[in-house]
Amino acid sequence: MARIIEKKDKNGEKIFEIDYRKMISGISYGSKRVLRGVTKEKARAILNVELNRIYSGEYKIKNPARKHRLSRAIDEYLRWSRDHKAWNTFRADKSSLSFYLTYSGDVHIDSLSAFGFEGFKRRRLENVRKVTVNKDIKKVKAFFNWCVRNGLLERSPLGDVSRYKEEERDHRVLSSSEEELLLKSASPRIRLFIVIALNTGMRKGEILGLKWKDVDFDRGIIRVYGAKTNKFRDIYMNGWLIDELRVVRAETDSEWVISFRGEKIEYTRNGLIGAVKRAGIPHLRAHDLRHTFITRMIEAGVDHRTIMEFTGQKRLEELKRYSHPQAEHKKESVERLVRQKNFGRYLEEKNTGEK
Secondary structure: OOEEEEEEOOOOOEEEEEEOOEEEOOEEEOOEEEEEOOOHHHHHHHHHHHHHHHHOOOOOOOOHHHHOEHHHHHHHHHHHHHHHOOHHHHHHHHHHHHHHHHHHOOOEHHHOOHHHHHHHHHHHHOOOOHHHHHHHHHHHHHHHHHHHHOOOOOOOOOOOOOOOOOOOOOOOOOOHHHHHHHHHHOOHHHHHHHHHHHHHOOOHHHHHOOEHHHEEOOOOEEEEEEOOOOEEEEEEOOHHHHHHHHHHHHHOOOOEOOEEOOEEOOOOHHHHHHHHHHHOOOOOOHHHHHHHHHHHHHHOOOOHHHHHHHHOOOOHHHHHHHOOOOHHHHHHHHHHHHHHHHHHHHHHHHHHHHO
16 A cells, blocks of 8 residues: 655654555555655655556566466465355366466466466376366466456467367266156155256256245246356246145255255265165266256257256257257157158058049
């Protein structure tokens, strides 16, 4: 903070020290000066002149990023991420940048390069899949872009870094028989999670963050805040879901729809894995329930725009990535060809007989 300090030198003469050091976007500008033979008003006028020079951009520091090591820049970015992003997104930022800091060391951020980052990509690929490395690339790129916006770097060193081409992953869609087995094998909390996911297409975080104040039984609507879209959306509930939620609501005093001892549940992984094992069905992730909802909606003939209103997706390409016909639906599709062919023969034979 700018200030004026009145002092006396060793000869007893009154002097003024003005301190006009300022932190702007994490970079220190300005300095300190000792003024002799001036009044306090004159010292204040000089101080104001120096501050104006700082704010007008007259002070330039060559390569200011040299003042920032990677650990310090990451700490500042994570403070910003925690304040401006969803909790799960902040945790993902912290995880990816922690791996990057461990690999790169606490170096000056302007010494980092795209060439060095390629080594980080290869090292990560030794332990995780390409899709995970691509998420790290996205997170680290966002960090460097933030550094540029805040004046810590002139440009991002990762501008030309590309992501890996990801291997095609099987998309799991729950069959009707598997759904029945899974619901019978799940604990009450996991069962409710499954029912909500299969009937709304909500994301895992959205379901676990659901409060009773967001459930409008009179209108049959769930009010959802999408952390990815930063928007609210209304999801209409069917009769099955309304009945399930009414039963749970009558038995709990918690503000959370899915809770344990009144507190919010953060994870469902172990509970879902246990239910899957007891049901004796193939591996299933929580996100596969969202896949199942979208696939069933498409097979039921629901238009894409309506499905996107349920799921909170912005682009049609995102929806197509999740939609995969079930085996029963594929079989029914080819059977239609046989029925159509047989019906054509019937018409042909009928017309021939009439002649």
